[in-house]
Amino acid sequence: MRALCLLLGGWAPSARCQHASSGVISGRQLKILTQAGYRLSCIMATRTTSNGDSRYTNATKVPKSILKKTYSVNGPEKKAISEMQQTIIKAIKGTRIKLDVNQAYTERNFITPIRAMTEYGLKLQDLEGLKKTLRRSPISDNPPITVFLRRDVETKALEVYGSREALERAQQQQIEEIERLRDEENLTSKKVLKEFYKAEKRNVEKKQRELILKGSGKVVHTAVIINAANCLFKTVAWLYSGSHSMFAEAVHSFADTLNQLILAFGIRKSLQQANPNHPYGYHNMRYVSSLISGVGIFFFGAGLAWYHGVMGLLYPEAVQSLYWAFIILGGSLLTEGGTLYVAFREIRSGARNENVSMLDYIVRSRDPSVNVVLLEDIAAVLGVSIAASCMGLTHIYENPLFDAVGSLLIGGILTSVASFIVYTNTTALVGRSIPFEQVQKINRELESDVMIRAIYDVKATDMGNQVVRYKAEVDFDGRELTRSYIDTLDLEMMLQEVQGFTTIEELDAFMLKHGESIIDLLGAQVDRIERKLKERHPDVRHVDLEVL
Numbered sequence: 001m002r003a004l005c006l007l008l009g010g011w012a013p014s015a016r017c018q019h020a021s022s023g024v025i026s027g028r029q030l031k032i033l034t035q036a037g038y039r040l041s042c043i044m045a046t047r048t049t050s051n052g053d054s055r056y057t058n059a060t061k062v063p064k065s066i067l068k069k070t071y072s073v074n075g076p077e078k079k080a081i082s083e084m085q086q087t088i089i090k091a092i093k094g095t096r097i098k099l100d101v102n103q104a105y106t107e108r109n110f111i112t113p114i115r116a117m118t119e120y121g122l123k124l125q126d127l128e129g130l131k132k133t134l135r136r137s138p139i140s141d142n143p144p145i146t147v148f149l150r151r152d153v154e155t156k157a158l159e160v161y162g163s164r165e166a167l168e169r170a171q172q173q174q175i176e177e178i179e180r181l182r183d184e185e186n187l188t189s190k191k192v193l194k195e196f197y198k199a200e201k202r203n204v205e206k207k208q209r210e211l212i213l214k215g216s217g218k219v220v221h222t223a224v225i226i227n228a229a230n231c232l233f234k235t236v237a238w239l240y241s242g243s244h245s246m247f248a249e250a251v252h253s254f255a256d257t258l259n260q261l262i263l264a265f266g267i268r269k270s271l272q273q274a275n276p277n278h279p280y281g282y283h284n285m286r287y288v289s290s291l292i293s294g295v296g297i298f299f300f301g302a303g304l305a306w307y308h309g310v311m312g313l314l315y316p317e318a319v320q321s322l323y324w325a326f327i328i329l330g331g332s333l334l335t336e337g338g339t340l341y342v343a344f345r346e347i348r349s350g351a352r353n354e355n356v357s358m359l360d361y362i363v364r365s366r367d368p369s370v371n372v373v374l375l376e377d378i379a380a381v382l383g384v385s386i387a388a389s390c391m392g393l394t395h396i397y398e399n400p401l402f403d404a405v406g407s408l409l410i411g412g413i414l415t416s417v418a419s420f421i422v423y424t425n426t427t428a429l430v431g432r433s434i435p436f437e438q439v440q441k442i443n444r445e446l447e448s449d450v451m452i453r454a455i456y457d458v459k460a461t462d463m464g465n466q467v468v469r470y471k472a473e474v475d476f477d478g479r480e481l482t483r484s485y486i487d488t489l490d491l492e493m494m495l496q497e498v499q500g501f502t503t504i505e506e507l508d509a510f511m512l513k514h515g516e517s518i519i520d521l522l523g524a525q526v527d528r529i530e531r532k533l534k535e536r537h538p539d540v541r542h543v544d545l546e547v548l
Contacts, residue, residue: 294421305411312404
């Protein structure tokens with residue numbers, strides 16, 4: 001007997017088996033055929049009829065290409081098949097098992113070494129024998145990352161721990177440890193990352209020190225030193241003269257010193273690297289510290305100045321010698337003017353770099369730390385001038401009320417400065433969009449890319465510290481994406497490959513291979529677009545392009 005069986009992997013044919021003479025194959029014959037390796041999803045058709053014609057009972061004609069494929073069997077199987085009177089086994093087309101997207105499937109999932117160690121409690125040496133795969137890094141411009149198949153990692157973990165129960169207990173302990181340490185920002189992952197990033201951490205710390213000592217950091221540290229010295233001298237002058245205006249100025253300088261120390265802390269904290277608890281970093285710490293400074297100026301500086309001024313009006317006292325007070329005020333005017341010039345120069349440079357006016361740079365609080373120093377120094381220069389004028393009037397007219405009014409005026413200046421600082425930094429912390437013109441420019445650049453048909457739901461947020469986050473829903477052009485992929489292939493070779501297909505399985509594998517490659521190309525195109533956007537707009541650090 002000559003028999004044919006077309007084995008369709010991944011297919012579930014729905015067919016019936018019929019014998020020409022009896023209409024059915026015996027169970028013993030089916031069992032033997034199954035043991036011989038045949039999949040009996042078929043139609044049985046006889047090749048001989050009463051008139052000698054070659055016909056098929058309840059079956060379609062078998063293609064010649066299939067008839068050429070025959071199988072030989074021996075022993076009991078051959079005897080069983082010979083009883084079927086020259087029967088042909090023909091596989092008919094069935095129903096392909098469709099993909100169920102609602103069913104959990106993790107057989108092809110990848111996992112990074114860090115996750116393998118934190119989630120499965122493995123060590124670095126445990127992963128050395130596993131198959132490694134290189135994939136694109138989720139961070140632009142970074143080299144490819146090494147990943148492992150999740151199933152391989154899980155198998156290795158079961159091998160290390162001995163049983164699934166032991167593995168689950170270890171994972172639960174790991175989760176409890178992470179939760180315990182989360183508030184302390186000392187996650188278990190940090191312990192794992194330590195062996196990877198020791199050298200990088202030293203480089204980052206060096207870079208932070210360099211950034212702190214230049215730009216806004218330089219302005220703030222200069223202001224701290226000068227205001228601390230002014231506070232000391234003004235306090236001595238107040239104790240010597242008893243002037244209310246001098247007291248207000250001493251309090252003003254003390255408040256400025258404390259606030260600028262807070263600003264220095266905010267600058268240092270804002271340069272801290274992102275971590276699992278703060279994935280976008282600490283850029284907003286400048287706004288937070290500036291907001292605290294504004295509140296401090298309002299309650300401590302302005303409050304005490306107002307209080308001392310009111311007390312001077314209610315209970316006026318004669319002012320002592322003002323000679324040294326005028327000398328100290330003159331020195332303060334020079335030093336405050338110096339820090340004002342440093343802050344002014346830094347803001348002018350920042351405004352030029354961003355191509356905006358100085359007023360817009362200040363109002364939008366582009367650099368909140370320098371803004372606070374600038375406004376405090378403006379208030380300080382005005383305050384020194386007011387204090388000197390009121391003390392002069394008090395000395396000329398021998399009336400202490402002028403001195404008390406000077407304290408109230410200084411309190412009013414501090415109140416205005418504090419209110420402006422609180423307002424601008426609160427607006428920034430709530431979440432503020434970048435200028436509309438810049439958003440439109442970015443949108444036009446994206447839509448001019450050949451791979452993009454349209455963008456929707458654009459959100460461009462100023463995160464502080466000259467860092468912008470851009471998010472958009474992107475409608476990619478599938479035709480152009482496929483065209484770009486085809487450009488990398490040899491179409492003649494592909495045509496020959498397709499023409500050689502004889503089974504559905506070959507076509508299925510072909511489509512899966514190229515479909516996966518197109519998805520990889522889509523990811524590469526997203527990386528290219530994001531990289532191009534960051535090159536043109538250096539302040540755009542975080543780009544999230546969601547595929548529609």
